[in-house]
Amino acid sequence: MSKKPTAQPVIHKVIMVGSGGVGKSALTLQFMYDEFVEDYEPTKADSYRKKILLDGEDVQIDILDTAGQEDYAAIRDNYFRSGEGFLCIFSITEDESFQATQEFREQILRVKNDENIPFLLVGNKCDLEDKRKVTFQEASDRAKQWGVPYVETSAKTREHVDKVFYDLMREIRARKMDENKTSNGRGKDKSKKKKRLCKIL
Amino acid sequence: MDFDSPDVMKDFPGLYASEFNKKCSNDSDYSDDAEKGIKKDMLIGKRKDKKDKKDKERGYAALEGESSDEANKSRSPSKSKKSKSFKFTTKSKEKREKSRDKEHIDKKKDRDKKVDKKCEKDKLKKVKQSVEETIYIADTLPIFGVSLDLAVERSRCHDGVDIPLPIRECIDYVEASGISFECVYKISGTKTKVSQIKKMYNHRQNVRLSDYDIPTATSLLKMFLRDLPEPIFTNDLLIRFEEAGAILNFNTREKHLKILVDNLPPLNKLLLSWLIVHLNKVSLNEKQNKMSKQNIAAALNHIFHISSRLLQALLYHSQALFPNVVIFKYIPPLGSGAQLPDKQQAMETELKKQESLLTQIHKEMNVCSISKEREELLWEVQRIITQLKRKLKMVQKVKDTPEKTEEPASVKEDEPVADVKNDDIVDGSSSQNDNGELSISHSDNSSSKSQPTIATVDTESHHLDLSSLSREVQDLNSSEEEFPLEKNDFLFDDDIVLLTYKRNGLISLKEQLLKDMQAERNEIEILKAKLERSNNASAPIALIPRQECLDDIMVLLQKENQILQIKKINLVRKIIEEKESCIELSAQLRLAANDNYSNKF
Numbered sequence: 001m002s003k004k005p006t007a008q009p010v011i012h013k014v015i016m017v018g019s020g021g022v023g024k025s026a027l028t029l030q031f032m033y034d035e036f037v038e039d040y041e042p043t044k045a046d047s048y049r050k051k052i053l054l055d056g057e058d059v060q061i062d063i064l065d066t067a068g069q070e071d072y073a074a075i076r077d078n079y080f081r082s083g084e085g086f087l088c089i090f091s092i093t094e095d096e097s098f099q100a101t102q103e104f105r106e107q108i109l110r111v112k113n114d115e116n117i118p119f120l121l122v123g124n125k126c127d128l129e130d131k132r133k134v135t136f137q138e139a140s141d142r143a144k145q146w147g148v149p150y151v152e153t154s155a156k157t158r159e160h161v162d163k164v165f166y167d168l169m170r171e172i173r174a175r176k177m178d179e180n181k182t183s184n185g186r187g188k189d190k191s192k193k194k195k196r197l198c199k200i201l
Numbered sequence: 202m203d204f205d206s207p208d209v210m211k212d213f214p215g216l217y218a219s220e221f222n223k224k225c226s227n228d229s230d231y232s233d234d235a236e237k238g239i240k241k242d243m244l245i246g247k248r249k250d251k252k253d254k255k256d257k258e259r260g261y262a263a264l265e266g267e268s269s270d271e272a273n274k275s276r277s278p279s280k281s282k283k284s285k286s287f288k289f290t291t292k293s294k295e296k297r298e299k300s301r302d303k304e305h306i307d308k309k310k311d312r313d314k315k316v317d318k319k320c321e322k323d324k325l326k327k328v329k330q331s332v333e334e335t336i337y338i339a340d341t342l343p344i345f346g347v348s349l350d351l352a353v354e355r356s357r358c359h360d361g362v363d364i365p366l367p368i369r370e371c372i373d374y375v376e377a378s379g380i381s382f383e384c385v386y387k388i389s390g391t392k393t394k395v396s397q398i399k400k401m402y403n404h405r406q407n408v409r410l411s412d413y414d415i416p417t418a419t420s421l422l423k424m425f426l427r428d429l430p431e432p433i434f435t436n437d438l439l440i441r442f443e444e445a446g447a448i449l450n451f452n453t454r455e456k457h458l459k460i461l462v463d464n465l466p467p468l469n470k471l472l473l474s475w476l477i478v479h480l481n482k483v484s485l486n487e488k489q490n491k492m493s494k495q496n497i498a499a500a501l502n503h504i505f506h507i508s509s510r511l512l513q514a515l516l517y518h519s520q521a522l523f524p525n526v527v528i529f530k531y532i533p534p535l536g537s538g539a540q541l542p543d544k545q546q547a548m549e550t551e552l553k554k555q556e557s558l559l560t561q562i563h564k565e566m567n568v569c570s571i572s573k574e575r576e577e578l579l580w581e582v583q584r585i586i587t588q589l590k591r592k593l594k595m596v597q598k599v600k601d602t603p604e605k606t607e608e609p610a611s612v613k614e615d616e617p618v619a620d621v622k623n624d625d626i627v628d629g630s631s632s633q634n635d636n637g638e639l640s641i642s643h644s645d646n647s648s649s650k651s652q653p654t655i656a657t658v659d660t661e662s663h664h665l666d667l668s669s670l671s672r673e674v675q676d677l678n679s680s681e682e683e684f685p686l687e688k689n690d691f692l693f694d695d696d697i698v699l700l701t702y703k704r705n706g707l708i709s710l711k712e713q714l715l716k717d718m719q720a721e722r723n724e725i726e727i728l729k730a731k732l733e734r735s736n737n738a739s740a741p742i743a744l745i746p747r748q749e750c751l752d753d754i755m756v757l758l759q760k761e762n763q764i765l766q767i768k769k770i771n772l773v774r775k776i777i778e779e780k781e782s783c784i785e786l787s788a789q790l791r792l793a794a795n796d797n798y799s800n801k802f
Contacts, residue, residue: 045583046583046590048584048587062580062584064580074563078566078579079579079580079583082579
């Protein structure tokens with residue numbers, strides 16, 4: 001419970017979303033502890049914190065690894081509100097998981113009421129090139145449509161694992177700085193207007 | 202009173218207001234501002250009205266602990282969302298549909314209470330929609346002034362003792378540092394402070410009672426009990442309690458009180474037991490705190506809504522009424538930064554606590570928006586759970602590897618003994634088989650079938666019994682083999698001590714079982730002897746004309762006997778299972794007692 005807002009570095013809250021078995025936990029564990037877990041064990045919800053150096057600045061990252069299984073959707077939804085950035089993961093070897101990203105994206109936008117929420121589309125398992133079902137083009141087209149970056153990763157080989165987390169944190173940081181600036185002026189009203197618009201949609 | 206009648210509409214305007222609005226806003230989930238305004242007005246305007254009603258109706262709530270659980274479960278979004286998950290708009294829509302469905306069910310069930318609850322929840326849902334408005338958890342889910350089951354649910358002690366947190370912490374505080382405080386429970390605390398603490402509890406803030414004085418803490422406890430909509434003795438049993446308390450004969454009074462206490466709902470009984478045991482403890486320190494049983498009864502009888510005579514009687518009978526109640530200090534779930542435990546058992550208990558806390562926060566979130574701090578806590582608790590699970594997994598892994606190397610040694614030590622016993626058993630059962638056959642042949646020889654067959658069945662039943670027992674013993678033997686005997690593992694001395702305790706217990710159980718088997722065997726011998734004797738004696742007496750009739754009866758009896766045998770075997774098995782779990786529990790108890798001792802290994 002003890003909070004040390006002044007002493008502690010900034011915390012960026014990242015949420016991992018995506019269907020079951022796409023490698024959310026694998027990516028998280030690879031990033032946190034440099035380990036790759038082979039055996040699959042569905043996550044209910046897990047949370048991690050790590051101190052890192054982001055462009056020379058001490059920050060903390062809070063990672064919430066959510067459940068892909070719909071059984072735990074209620075638990076997952078409770079966390080969405082407090083998330084500041086989202087990694088939307090799918091497996092390039094499973095088209096269904098790619099299709100599901102659309103739903104995740106919509107839900108996040110609905111909860112956050114914000115089109116510009118820091119968000120990365122992540123195609124995982126890129127080491128399994130021979131089993132690829134989702135082409136790079138397809139995925140990056142969707143990312144472009146959403147206005148978000150697309151990155152392919154491999155939790156197994158650690159390819160681009162750090163990159164996705166760091167990129168997302170940079171976006172979150174930029175976002176926070178933006179908000180600080182605008183909150184002094186009239187920017188707040190603008191964001192409110194945006195919220196209204198979203199609602200009508 | 203029909204539910205749809207206009208009367209009810211007047212009684213529960215909130216419900217109907219939301220119903221009405223529901224219809225209006227069914228098409229879009231986000232209603233416009235004007236509508237919101239109306240809604241708010243309607244709700245706020247009637248809030249007071251409702252509160253009065255609520256207080257009256259909550260009287261029934263405490264009686265229905267189970268059904269309220271049910272209601273909560275059925276509301277659980279994890280279930281409701283299984284089919285249509287992953288849509289936030291549908292969440293609220295579904296919820297509302299659910300509440301409508303529930304209304305129909307409510308008509309059949311005790312509606313007073315549920316309507317009250319639902320009024321509350323409908324209101325919440327409505328308010329929740331307006332994003333800008335912040336609702337405080339203290340207003341929507343208060344802890345003080347609600348029925349006991351709600352209070353327990355909302356302010357749980359996460360160690361499995363279902364007593365509302367404020368009460369538990371007051372008791373802990375008084376036990377720790379107020380037991381010799383002069384006139385404890387008699388002197389009142391500062392009113393403003395008491396209501397401040399109450400507010401903090403209602404807002405789910407962390408309260409450190411030790412920052413306040415004893416009278417403030419005791420006043421808080423009194424306030425909680427006084428605010429309960431239904432007395433802890435329940436409206437139904439209150440008079441009967443009074444009657445029992447007035448009985449002059451000590452033993453009769455105790456007996457009657459015991460029966461009544463056992464008839465209380467579980468939560469009430471638990472809370473009462475802790476309070477009485479605690480107050481009795483206070484009264485035992487009469488010399489220092491000047492609070493004799495009589496004084497306590499006079500000071501506190503009104504908060505229980507009972508006469509001081511009854512309260513005094515309960516204090517005098519506390520030992521007999523609540524013999525197994527042990528008050529122990531509540532240790533809340535660890536916060537961030539705290540050192541997580543290293544021992545497996547401690548980790549498991551901590552994990553349970555954290556999970557209970559997490560569930561509670563999730564539940565709160567499903568009903569209303571929670572404070573930033575609470576949200577922060579949610580992540581934190583989740584983080585601690587993740588860490589604990591990770592740690593446990595690692596311990597498990599490390600444990601798995603050394604055990605494998607240990608196992609052969611331990612098996613070697615154990616095997617000869619086990620083998621001998623197993624052989625013994627096999628011999629025994631085969632000899633029983635022989636016995637069975639023998640008696641059957643006897644019955645064939647005899648001219649009257651009735652008596653010998655009964656005897657056969659009898660021995661058979663013993664035989665079955667024995668074989669099941671021998672199976673159990675075999676199980677025990679095999680399960681024993683799994684326990685490592687080596688004690689030199691420095692990492693898990695705790696577990697090893699636990700296992701040795703368990704093993705000792707199991708060995709004694711095994712011996713007991715073997716003894717039992719021997720006794721059974723002896724009995725069989727005796728029966729066999731009897732059978733032979735009766736064969737010799739009763740054969741001539743048999744009545745031939747009634748043979749057929751007797752046969753029918755025999756078939757019936759045999760069938761009955763078989764059924765009984767099966768039942769008996771199941772029971773025996775159950776008993777043995779229970780015994781095993783007893784052994785495990787007692788081993789754990791001993792371990793807990795020897796916590797320091799285990800470090801010396």
